[in-house]
Each structure stands twice: as structure tokens, then as C-alpha cells.
Amino acid sequence: MSETSHNSDHAEDKSLREAKFEQMYDKAFERLREERRGIWLAESAFRRKKILNQLPVPSFGEQLRNSFGQWSFASGSAVGVAATIAVFLLLPPMSPGPLTLSTNPSSQGMPVAEVTRGVTGDNKETETDGSIRVVELAVKKPLESALSDAKKLLSDGIEIISIVHDEKVGVVSILVPVTTESEVYFLETYQTEIGQEGFSLLSEVKIAKVVYRQK
Amino acid sequence: MDDAALLQTIARRGFGVTGATAKLYDRYQDKLLRFFQAAVETSQAWDLLQDTFIKIVERAPAMKNFDNPSAWIWRIAHNVRNDYFRSANKLLSFEEVYENTDPTAEDTNAGFYVEFKERKTPAVSVMCAPDQDVIDCVKKALERFSVDHPHRFLVIEWLQEGESPQEIATRLNRTVGATYEFISQCKKKLQPYTQPCKELAFG
Numbered sequence: 001m002s003e004t005s006h007n008s009d010h011a012e013d014k015s016l017r018e019a020k021f022e023q024m025y026d027k028a029f030e031r032l033r034e035e036r037r038g039i040w041l042a043e044s045a046f047r048r049k050k051i052l053n054q055l056p057v058p059s060f061g062e063q064l065r066n067s068f069g070q071w072s073f074a075s076g077s078a079v080g081v082a083a084t085i086a087v088f089l090l091l092p093p094m095s096p097g098p099l100t101l102s103t104n105p106s107s108q109g110m111p112v113a114e115v116t117r118g119v120t121g122d123n124k125e126t127e128t129d130g131s132i133r134v135v136e137l138a139v140k141k142p143l144e145s146a147l148s149d150a151k152k153l154l155s156d157g158i159e160i161i162s163i164v165h166d167e168k169v170g171v172v173s174i175l176v177p178v179t180t181e182s183e184v185y186f187l188e189t190y191q192t193e194i195g196q197e198g199f200s201l202l203s204e205v206k207i208a209k210v211v212y213r214q215k
Numbered sequence: 216m217d218d219a220a221l222l223q224t225i226a227r228r229g230f231g232v233t234g235a236t237a238k239l240y241d242r243y244q245d246k247l248l249r250f251f252q253a254a255v256e257t258s259q260a261w262d263l264l265q266d267t268f269i270k271i272v273e274r275a276p277a278m279k280n281f282d283n284p285s286a287w288i289w290r291i292a293h294n295v296r297n298d299y300f301r302s303a304n305k306l307l308s309f310e311e312v313y314e315n316t317d318p319t320a321e322d323t324n325a326g327f328y329v330e331f332k333e334r335k336t337p338a339v340s341v342m343c344a345p346d347q348d349v350i351d352c353v354k355k356a357l358e359r360f361s362v363d364h365p366h367r368f369l370v371i372e373w374l375q376e377g378e379s380p381q382e383i384a385t386r387l388n389r390t391v392g393a394t395y396e397f398i399s400q401c402k403k404k405l406q407p408y409t410q411p412c413k414e415l416a417f418g
Contacts, residue, residue: 044244
């Protein structure tokens with residue numbers, strides 16, 4: 001074997017070893033991370049809750065104005081903005097309303113059920129692996145009443161991720177987290193499902209739906 | 216939803232502010248905690264992480280845009296960490312922390328900083344028993360390195376996670392050129408720690 005070929009074999013051997021060691025190195029890091037995740041899990045959840053509790057969250061009315069104002073301006077409906085803000089300001093005092101939820105007491109009092117998904121209710125999907133659970137509530141009521149329901153949910157300590165009005169199907173969806181995991185899901189859902197449609201004022205809508213989702 | 220969109224949701228203070236904060240927390244918690252953990256004890260690191268998120272939410276509405284959300288978040292994290300050290304009279308410059316290789320420097324500064332420092336003498340004669348699993352050996356080497364050189368370990372881990380030198384520069388609040396140099400130093404420092412594992416693996 002020539003010296004050149006010997007050197008080349010040696011270099012190849014070295015690089016193979018380096019590659020193999022690199023794999024071990026990655027696996028070692030993975031083990032480290034797994035251990036760390038286990039150790040941090042409880043503290044992470046605790047801190048997360050603490051941070052979220054400390055947030056300077058505006059009042060319900062303020063949130064509505066902040067959210068709705070922006071959506072309407074995006075769709076160019078200045079009249080809609082004024083009209084809706086007026087409605088928000090004139091919302092009747094909170095009443096129990098006809099909102100009914102099918103609840104599962106085993107889940108911290110939050111409504112939970114086996115999976116359905118979809119804003120309109122007719123495009124439900126079932127998750128067979130059981131990793132996601134959802135409850136949805138559909139009631140026929142005017143928009144103002146749906147907003148009143150939303151107000152009640154807030155007073156019950158349930159945070160509202162978004163209120164979405166789908167004009168095409170006349171649905172108001174009030175998206176509410178069950179767990180923090182679900183909040184993540186809903187934010188994404190909000191983006192993909194309503195896009196730039198926004199939220200505009202109608203005197204009456206056919207269905208108000210509260211969707212609860214839990215991973 | 217990307218980081219900028221989450222920050223915009225937080226800044227708007229409308230519906231979704233809590234959800235957006237939660238999501239941002241999920242994305243950054245691990246990275247930021249490790250960042251703080253390299254500088255302070257774990258319990259303090261959690262506190263600093265919490266402070267960082269509160270500041271993110273407080274300051275977001277004042278931002279006109281979030282062109283580089285990661286840089287903005289990391290800048291807040293740096294400020295939170297520096298505020299902590301300043302209040303404890305332990306603040307050192309980056310050079311003092313990372314680049315002072317004079318072994319006597321630690322003694323000179325004794326008492327001035329307690330936590331925000333590196334050990335100067337690596338104890339590398341640890342780890343690998345002949346019958347040990349090589350991956351476990353590497354893991355122990357990394358753990359040891361993380362104790363002796365927490366900041367360098369942080370950078371090594373970011374690299375292993377595939378972060379670019381540019382992103383690492385952002386996180387370290389350094390120029391890209393200086394970061395390349397620092398990365399190279401970190402790799403060199405790590406070598407003696409993993410050498411016994413290589414010997415175990417390949418004889």
C-alpha cells in the first residue's frame with residue numbers, strides 16, 4: 001500500500017470515527033435534556049402559572065375594544081367599530097344567560113368531552129388517540145347574548161382567547177382554554193380559521209359555540 | 216404563529232394576551248432558563264426567567280414593531296440578568312466573565328462575584344470506567360463541563376441544537392466575529408472533557 005493511500009485510509013477512518021462520536025455526543029445531549037425536562041417539569045408549570053397570573057390583563061371591555069377595534073379597522077369598517085364599541089359599552093349587566101355547558105367535573109370543573117373539532121360544527125373531526133379532548137357548546141342566540149356569555153365566562157375565571165364571528169355560517173365562536181396547552185392550539189386555530197375575516201357586528205347570529213379543548 | 220405575531224398580540228392587550236404569553240413562554244422558557252442558570256443558582260434562575268416574562272409583557276405595547284423578536288427578548292433577558300448582578304454588586308463585563316484566563320484573576324476578584332464566574336481548573340480525570348456506556352460517559356463529561364464552564368456549556372449546547380453563530384451572537388449580546396472566536400474557545404475547552412470518552416469508544 002502506498003503512503004498516500006495509507007494516509008487517505010487513515011483520514012477516512014478518522015472522519016468515520018468523528019462522525020460516530022458525533023452521534024454519541026448528540027445522544028448524550030438528548031439524555032441530558034430528558035433528565036432536565038423531568039426535573040424542570042413541575043417548576044416550569046408552576047412558574048408559567050405564576051407569570052400568567054401576574055400579567056397586566058386589561059378589563060373585559062378593554063380587551064373587547066382592543067381586539068375588535070383592530071379587526072374592524074383591518075376590514076375597513078369604521079362604522080362597525082363605532083357601533084360595536086357602543087354595544088360593548090352598553091352591554092347589560094352580567095346575567096347567567098342561557099349558556100349551558102356539558103361539564104366533566106373530573107377536569108377541574110372545566111368542560112371536557114371527547115373530541116370534536118371545527119367551527120361550524122358540521123366539520124367535526126374525531127381524534128382517536130385521545131390526546132385531545134374538546135367540548136363544544138352550541139346555542140342559538142344574538143350576538144349581544146353571546147358576548148354576555150363571554151362576560152360570564154370571564155367572571156368565572158375562564159380566560160377568553162378570542163371571540164370569532166364567522167359571517168358565512170353565522171357562528172360566533174368563543175374560544176376558551178382549558179389548559180395552557182389548549183391556549184397554544186387556539187391561537188393557531190384562530191389564525192388559520194378566521195384569517196383576515198375579522199369580527200363584525202350583526203344583530204343576530206344563529207349559533208354561539210364555546211369550544212373547550214384539552215391536550 | 217411566529218414570535219412577532221405573539222408579541223403583537225401581547226402588545227395589543229386584546230383577547231389572547233394570556234395565550235400568547237403562554238406560548239411565548241413555552242418557546243423560550245428552556246433557552247432562557249439555561250441562560251440564567253449558567254450565571255446563577257437554579258432557584259434564582261427561575262426568578263429571573265419570571266421577571267423577564269413580566270417585562271416582556273409590560274414593554275411590548277411600547278414597541279412599534281417586532282422586526283427581530285428574538286433579539287428583543289434576549290436583550291430584555293440580558294438586562295434582567297445584569298440588573299440582578301448590579302443590585303448584588305456582582306456585575307462583571309463579558310470579558311471579565313468569559314475571557315480572563317489569568318488563573319490569579321479569580322483570587323483578585325474574590326468576594327466581588329460569587330456566582331457569575333467559571334472554574335479555572337477543570338477536573339477532567341473523572342468519568343469513564345472501562346465497561347461504561349460511551350454515551351453515558353459523554354453525558355457525564357458534558358455535565359462536568361457544565362459545572363466547570365457553565366457559559367461555555369451553554370454555547371456548546373446551542374451549537375448542538377443547531378443555532379447559528381449569528382443567533383448565538385444575539386443571545387450573548389456580542390458581535391458575530393467575537394462569537395466565532397468564543398465558540399472556537401469553547402470547543403477547545405470541551406475537548407479534554409470528552410477525550411476519555413473517545414478513548415473508551417475507539418481505544
